[in-house]
Structure formats: C-alpha cells, structure tokens
Amino acid sequence: MNEVYVVTIGMAGLLAAILGGALPASSRVVAAVALTWVSCGAAMAAAVSVLSSDHVISLSTTAILPLTGVTLVLNQLGALFVITISVVALASTLYWLGYASHGLATRSASSAMPLFVTSMLLVPFAASVATFLVLWEMMALASLVLVLTDQSRREAARSAAQWYAVMTHAGAAAILLALVLLSAHAGGQTFADIETHARHLSGAVRGTVFVLALLGFGSKAGAVPLHVWLPKAHAEAPGPASALMSGAMVNLGIYGIILVGNELLGGGPVWWWILISLFGVVSAIYGALYAATSSDLKRLLAYSTTDNMGLVLIALGASGLFAAVGRPTTAAIAMVAALLLLVNHSVFKGALFLAAGAVQVATGTRDLDRLGGLMRRMPVTGVVFFIGALSVAALPPFNGFVGEWLLFQGLLHGLPTTNTSVVISVAVAVAALALTGGLTVAAFVKATGIGFLGRGRSVEATEAHEAAITMRLGAAALAALCVVLGLIPMLVLPAIERAAASAGRVNATSATRGWISLHLPGLRGVLAPSLLAGGLAIAVLVVIVLRRSTHRRRHAWPAINSVEPWGSGRKLQTARMQYTATSFAEPLQRVFDDVIRPSRDLDVSHLVESRYYIERIAYHTSNDDVIERQFYRPFIAGVRWWGERARWLQNGSVHRYLAYGFVALVIVLVVVA
C-alpha cells in the first residue's frame, strides 16, 4: 500500500508537469490540474492513514537517485504538513483553472505548478539528506519559475525573482551545510541513522547544525532579518502561486526547523529556544508593523506571513523552553499551539492571497490607494477576504483566534518558573504577541476597509468584475474552512496533537480535550468557540429582528433610505476624498517613525510672481523595508564594488587565464610539499 501512495503522488505530479509542458494551450491547464488533484488526493490518503494509525509509511529505493538512493518515510508530523499543503494546493489549483487565462497558461507555468505542488507534498516524506535536499531544491526552482511568470510585463517581478533566487539558495546552502555536517558526524545519511547518533554528538556540533538549520529554514519561513525576499516574491508571484508559497511553502520552513531541532537533534539547551523565540519576536513585530503601514495589498499579506511565522516561532521557542525547564504540560500546549497556528495560517492566508489575486486580475492593480468598493462589485471575493481578514486578526469565531488563545494559555501557565532567562524571554514574547495582535487588526481593517469597502478610487476599481467561478470556488472553499476550523477546532486538534507528540517528544496527545468546548487538562482554561459563536449568532439575530421591528407600516417613509454620503453640505464630493491606505496608516506610521524610518519628500513650487502663492505641492512617501535598505543594500553595494575591482582579473586574454592555472598549480604543489 505504501508504494501505491508514494508512486501515485510522484507519477501523477510528474505526468502533470510533462502534460502541462506538452499539451496545447486549450487543454494543458485542465490536464495539469486534474493530475495534480490525483497527486494531492493520494498524499492526503497517505497522510490520513498515518495519522489515524500509529505506524509510519516508509519506502526506500536505490532506483531513482544514483549513489544515495531515495528514502521516504512519512510520520505523523509530516502527515500533518502533507494534509495542510494538499488542502491549500487543491483550492489553489482549482482557482488556477480560472486564473490561467490571465497569463498563467504558459508551458513553463503549467509545468512548474504541478512540479511545485508535488515537490512540496513530498518534502515531508523525505527521510534522508540527499532525498530531502533534492526535493527541497525542486520546490525552490519550480516556485522560482512561477515567480518569473509575469517578468515580461513587470520589471518588479524580475527583481523579486532575483532576490528570491539568491536568498533561497543561500538558505539552501545553509541547510545543505547543516545536514551534511550532521550526517558526517552521525555517520549515516538517512534521518533514522542521524536520529540515533545525533544525541551523542558534541554540543558544539549540535549547536552549529542547529544555528545553520535555523538560518536556512528561517529564511524560507520568512523570519526577520532573512525575510527580504518574501514580500517581493509573494507579492509578485501570480495569484495561485503566491497562495501556495504563503500558505504552504513557508510551512516547510517551520517543518525544517522542527525536523532538525526536535526530531533529528532531539531537543537542545535553553539558548536554542531563546534564539528561536528571539527570531519569532522580531519577525512578528516587524512583519506586523510593515503590514500595518504597507499600501500594496499583496505586500501587506506577505508581511503578515512574516508576522504569523513569527508567532509560530514564538510558540515553538516557548515549547522548547518549557520542555527544557521540565514543564511538559505547557510545552505540549505551546507545541500544539504552534502547529495549530501554522495550519490556520495556511488556510486563511491561502484564502487571502487567492482573493487578492482575483482583485489583481479584476482591476489590474494591487495598490490599495487605487482600490475601493469591491465588496459590491465582487461580492464573493469580498466576503472571502473579509473572513480571511477577521481570521488573521484572530477574531472569534474564526480560526485564527483559537491558535492565539492556546498560545496565550501556554505562555500564561508556563510563565511562572524559576529559570530567569525563560521568564524574561517568555515575557518579552507575550509583549510582542500583544503588540502584534493590535497591529495586525489595524493592518487588516485597512486592507478590507480601503480595498473592498467605500467607493472605488479609480476607474479600474469601479468597473471591476467578479472573478471566474472556479476562482471564486477555490477561494471560498478555504474561507469556509476558516469558519469551520474556527467553530470546531477539535476537527484538527487530535491530528495536531499526534503530530506534536511525534515532533516534540512531548506527551501532547492529551494536551486538549473536549468536543464542544476546549479543555486544557491539568490547567484551568476552557474555551468554547462554537458556544461563543452560537451566542453571538443568537444575539445578532435578536438585534436584527429588533431593528427591523422598529419600522411601523404606517410610516410614510421607507425603512431605509439610500442617500449620498454626508459631506458637510459641500457640493462636490468625490471618491478621491476618502481616506486612502496611506492616510489610514499615517498615525501608526508616525507613532513608529523611529523604527520604520519612512522617507518623505515634500516639494513645494511657488508661483514665479509671488512666493505667497503655491503652484504645485508634491508629496512623496515610501516605506520600503528598512532592513533591506540598511543592511542588504550596503552589502550588495559592497559586493558590487569588489566585483568591479575583480574585473581586471578577467580581460579575456587566454595567456592570463593560463597563467592563473599555472600559479594555482604551483601553489597547490607548494602546499602539498
């Protein structure tokens, strides 16, 4: 049975990629999507069978990769990731059917998309260093092709792809180094070998491996300061691809950290987890801050991904810290919270990116300052975005809330310990969490309110049309899942607990209990999301009925009058007078001026006749990523300077090249001698 699953996933994916590249334009997307679905279905079946039983799927063959062979094992942790990825992939590929006509039906895209999905599905299966690295690289390359889809139309896409390529390969190099170091010291390249030997390694080796892996995987997960590629690539990738990248691929960054930190190395000293928490704190605040001040819809979503991964890292770090100081119950809760946050994030961020993609297709812009009024023009997309926004803002009764509640409970019950460093880092984490929460709410009120409500700020927005039916279906499916998981998180909690137990070596299988209300055994904390939502629904109904009943039929006027908005009686009132995303974020931006350091240009030109009359005022403000500006750009400039210096080495003269070879040979000989 094991072989059937794995072979189906791989073969269907491969076939989809081939057909996507070979078939004519009319049928290639449909064929690719259908086969990708087969692949996803098989993956889900495999994952469900692993999660519902105690044994793992394992398979190894030497037929595919020369020298090392392929080793595939799916444990409970991997299974959780596989399910999450396939859910997002199913929705995104369905959406792709409708999106394809907007520039995503090219041979390269139709071939890369199934390849991307399949490699993501298979990464959690990988159980040897070589297999893992090959699949990881496949995933990176396929997604790179997808980011490049729009490059002919937009310069920004090319630059984003460049950043992505460099960062992802730097990350891959770190991962490669970490895994190779590990396998060299452990004396075996399958994960099972490593796992048995890793605990006997010296602290220095383990620490080095951990830090390298954290850097490599952290960059994939968008942890600050390795995040710079993420807001570019996720924003520039076409709709379904950015949903897959933000909803599924970043998960694998976290998977990698758990894989190396918890599974392969089997946990570690306190400083590891403090480091993770620190990454998390910085990412969460930084991401939330930029999401709150960004006025590009998809860039905002991408920064929010960084923010959410920060929360996951905080939860992971807290779990490790609690485990290290001997508090298994809270460690388990924090681990479950981390995975729940991750799963929820995939669902709502997938929905949000799909909705944003639909907006981009309908209006041709992602600039919030040019959008508005889309809730009426694109009702389904609008509602999807609305639900996604409330979910990411962690508002009940949507799914984001449950994860944050669990995390708060874990931190609250874990906080009073005697270990000072734990107390301090957890307290800092709580403060960061709280700050992030408020900023995220502001960011998504802005995105929803400016983008979808009010009146359209440009012709494109006022003439937008609802997306194709498959696009709506794909996005709506994920939005529906947001609601379902918000009301009944117990649907996934058992699976998550099993995964957490397999990952964290903690007894997480009974971290939470209950069907209608969520109990934390051993601790006093209960949450009843469905009852809460039920009460809310009843209250809403009662209020609506009351409001309706106030209108008497004898009244000579209609119950509700649709009028021009009140503009203090002024004669001209246009949509441009509304607040824009930039103005909405201005107060927050001003509060955090010292952190973001936006650049502002105010250019006033006076009339020639008199300085007291102004001819034109130009105000320009931009808040590009401060880390990119302060660290990466100077670094790149430095590298470029050295590059320029090094050019004289290479002037095309054959003699000079031969001379280099000769000098090198001599040096080698001297060294050897």
Next chain:
Amino acid sequence: MSFRFLFQTLVHPRNVVKDLGDAPTPQHTTVALHGSLQIRHVDAGSCNGCELEVTSAFAPVYDAERFGVRLVASPRHADALLVTGPVTKNMAEPLRKTLEAMPEPRLVISLGDCAHDCGIFNGAYGVEGSVSDVVKVDVHIAGCPPRPEVIVEALRGLTGR
C-alpha cells in the same frame, strides 16, 4: 477647587433661570419626539446675532438641554434643522443637502426675522430668499434676534416637556 464646592455644584446648580413656566402645549404633533429633540444648526447667512442667542439658550443660565434638546454634529443624528439668517446664494444648496441628509421624520425650524423674511437683507444681491423659499419650514421662532427664553419656549413646545 474644594470638595465642598464640588459637592455644592453637584447638588444645587447655580445661575440657572429655574422657572421657565410649565411645559407649553405641544405645537407640532405630527412627529412623536417623546421628549427628545436633536438639532442640527445651519447658519445660512446670519449676522451671528441669532447664533449668540442660540448659544445662550444652551448655556448654563437657560440650559435648554434639561428639556431634552441637544445640538448634534451630523444631520443624520438630527430630528430638526435649525436655520438662522437669510439664505445666501452659496448656502442654498448646502441647506437643501443638509435637509436631504436627515432621516424621517424631520422638522425645519427657522429662527430669527431674517430667516422668515430676510429682514434688512431683503433684496440684497447675495441673498437667495427666506428659508421657506428654499425648504419647507415647520416652526418659526420670531425675533431679531429672538430672546433665549423664546427659543427655549419654542423648543419645549416641540419636545413637550
């Protein structure tokens, strides 16, 4: 500020014209206001004499608020539109818009002689006409400017208190 003063003002308000007589019989019975009247004030071109008296009617001495009358910031929140002055050409359109922006049931109160017949501004080049030329007036409060007692009296006639 002493606590004694604080207590005294809390219990016995001073400076107030206490007795403004019994509540007059309601003048306008078509609208059920139930003792609550929110007013949006529009100055359609007044000399500001009426504004002074309106301010005075809501200030401590006359305190129209104790009869359930309040000035509000948006016509959406208002039951009555209080217009002062002759309607100038520039204010005619905003006045209409303000009335349109009010929810039913709504009233228009014109205040002061100018609002009624343009007063000394009658026939001036910038004047469009009296308030009733622009919107339908329900209640008129006469005077140039009307005394605060008269204003309060008229408003009490509307709230019925």
Next chain:
Amino acid sequence: MSQVLVAISQVAAVCVGGPLLLGLMRKVRSRLEGRVGAPIYQPLLDLRKLFAKQRMRPRDSSWVFGAGPVVLVATVVAVTAVSPLATTNPPLGQSSDFFAVVFVLLLGSVLLALSALDTGTAFGGMGSSRSMTIGALCEPALLVAILAMAIAARTSNLPALVRVGLNHPTVIASPARILALASFLVVILAESGRLPIDNPSTHLELTMIHEAMVLEYAGADLGLIILGESMRLVFLLGLFVNLLVPWGVADRPGALYFAVGLLALVAKVAVVGVTIAVFEVFTAKMRLFRLPELLAGGFVLALLGAVTAVVAR
C-alpha cells in the same frame, strides 16, 4: 433554566444601565458646569425616539455598513450574558475566558471601524484610522494586564479571577492586580472614547475619533451604536469594579443573592461612572500624537504588574 434567567437579567441590566450611566455622567458634567442638565433617563428617551426613525445608508455602501451596529451590540450582549457581573456563577462560566471576552469585544470594534470605512467619506476613514491606531496601541496594555492578573490567579477564567478576589483579598491588594487594573482602566477609557483620549461631545469633525465613525448613521442604526457603546462601557466598568472590589457579587446560587449582586454592581459602576465624569470635567483632551505616551504608560503599568506577579510568586 435559572442560568438562562441569569443571562437575561444581566443583559437586561446592562442594556438599561448603559444609557442610564451615560445620562448619569452627562448629569454630573452639567452640574459641574453650573447647569441643571437633562434628566438621567434622557438617553433612554433619545433611544426610544431613534428607534422610531428612518435608517439611512450611503449610496455606495455594502452590507458591512448595516452589519456594524448589529455586531457591535451583539458582541456586548454575548459577553455580558456569560460574564461574572452580578454573580460569580454566570451561564457557561467555565468557558467565560478573559481573552475570549476581549477578542469578542474587539470583533465589535473592528466591524464598526470597517463600516465607517464603508461610508466612503473622509470623516469615516479618519475616525476609523484613528480608532484603529488607538486600538492597536491599547491591545498590548490590555493583554498584558490580563496576563498579569491571570498569572496571580493561575487562570484567565473570569469568574475565577473575581472569586480569587473574594476569597483572598490580599490578591486584590497585590501590586500586580492594582497595576494591571490601573492599566485596564486606561484601556477602558481609550476604548470607549472618553476624555482625555477622545471627547464624546465634540462637534468639530477634525478632532473626532469615535464620533467621526458614526457620523453617517441615523435612526435605529445610530440607536444601536449608542446603545452598544454605552453597554460596552458599563460591561467593562462592571468587570473592572468586580476585579477591584468584588464584594457584593453573588457567590452562591439563589435569587436573593443575585438581586443583591445586581444592586451592588449598579452601585459600584455608578460610583466609578461619577468619578470618571468628575475627572472628565477637569481634563482636557490630549493631542492625538501624545496618546502613545499615555498608552505606552498603560502598557508599562501592565508589564510592571506582570513582572511583580512573577516576582511575588
């Protein structure tokens, strides 16, 4: 059955008490300004009239505009039903969690901010932006304050937090609780748009925060918003007083205890309300960009509370 009655009577009390508290605070204010002032029940009269009036909506608004007021009231009603206001044993008391309550209330604020943006006017956007800014800065203070109290009580369950105060008065006198509650009070004032954060009786649009968001509402919608906001104020103040001076709240079943608890709640909230009103008369509104100082202060108070909670254990 009795639990349903408890829920209904708590909601009814807050529903009537909200407007009355508003009237009381206005009365105190007028008296201190040397006026007689409207009767305390005036807001109830206003509401009765508003509910009989026509509703209005801007031409280009969507369903969100109509949903805002409804959700605002519904969220307050939902949390009022399950919170320990008059009794420490409210319905679903097990799952009446402080974090959950705060996030449900936040849902109401968010919907209101969204519906203000839905009006398509400059003022709506301005109010929404400002209130979201303040909300974003309040949130850290609020959550850390809750955490500080929850650490000391070892749970974030609301009835348990109140009961801890009843059973161990020293918990209330601990710096953790006091600091956290001080921070909570700052947040309450900020979230319900009172001075010195926001002036609820301003007529000048450019100085508005909360009022700017509701400029577009008329009739029953406006009534719902006024009702919801005042209910939220009473609810939050009720929580505040029960965490500060829990005495009087019904700690055992029985209609008599419940009635006493309700009376005690009314008295306590009234005292706090009058105090706030007196304070407001002598305070000027802060500049918008000075607010971060106040809220950062609130945050630091809460953080200190959390630190002392951990230190004291």
Next chain:
Amino acid sequence: MNGATYSSLLEIAAGLVILCAFVTLWRRSLLAIVRALAVQGIALGVVALVLGLHRRDVVLIVVGCLVVVAKGFAIPTLVRRVLANAPMSRETSPLVNVPSSLVGAGALTFLAYGTTRPVVALVSTSAGRLIPLGVATLLIGFFSMVVRRKAVSQIVGLLLVDNGIALVAFLATAGVPLLVELGASLDVLLVVVVLRVLAVQLWSKFAVLDLDQLQELHD
C-alpha cells in the same frame, strides 16, 4: 501584623517606589515629576517602617521616619525651590521620546529582574523577592539621567538611583546601619544643595537650565 498583611503592604510600598520611578519618565511637567519623587520617598520610608515593625527593630523604624521626612518632604521641597526660578518647568524634548523611554524602562525592569535572581535566591525572605524592584529603580534613575536634558531631571535621576539603592539595602539585609543610610542621604542632600546653587547661578547668568546648552560654554 500578620504575615499576609505584612507582605502585601511591603509589596504595595515597593511597587509604589518603582511606579513613581516610571511616573518620572512618563510625565513631562517637572513639578509632577518632583511630586512623584516625594511620593516615592514616602513609599520608601513606609518600606522601612513596615520592615521595622515586622522585625520589631527600633533603629529601622527611626530610619523609616527619617527617610519619610528627608526624602518625602525635605529634598522635594528643595528641588521645588529650584523650579520656582525656572518659568518653563517642562521636560519638553528629552533625548529619547516618552513612549520609547517607557518601554526602555520596562526592559530595564526585566534586566533588573534577570540579574538579581542569584541575590534573591540567596536572601530567600518575602522581602528579598522584591529586590529586583529596587535595582530597577536604580537603573531607571541612571537611564533618566542619561536621556533627560533639564538640570532638575538630572537631580531627580540621581535621587532615583539613591532611592533604588536604599530600597535594595532595606530589603536585602536586616536594614542598613543608621549611620550609613544617614550618610548616604546627607550626601544626596549635599548634592542637591550644590546643584541648587549651581542652578541658581546658571539661571542668573544664562537664563537656561538646559544642560545641553552648557556645551556651548566649551567654545
């Protein structure tokens, strides 16, 4: 005085000390800052008094009374006199803005908490657990001397440091010897007097009390 009352009184008084330290960073009006300082002095005295009553230590009670008089009333009055000469008694533009310095002070509190952990473990009385608050007060005092511009703020910072040291001393041991505490307080008093004289001189010469502007004397 039973155990619970004792420890909660102690906690409140110590909490008040650090709270006042925060208030000095929070408020801009120098008068309000000095008022906070006075409250802090009284709270510090109360800490000593409570400890003294609890341990039935007459010397400590005397010290407590002296602290209340000196730090709650004498020193603040002197500082207020300095202010009486300065018309603009507001800390208008500190080097670090108010929200950031508040958050910074919060971080310093954490730092104090972290670094004093071994000491706390050593003392192991209910008073000893509050030592971090004293250290935090000290750090905040230093911090406020660094980021504030006005001469009075600098004095306040110094006094905060002194109060922090005193709090730690009270909490950590059975009480500082009377002489030491008096000596320290006298030192501070002396400094205040000197600064006051200096401030008066400054004011009469340059009509500013802003230390940054003293740099110009350098040229």
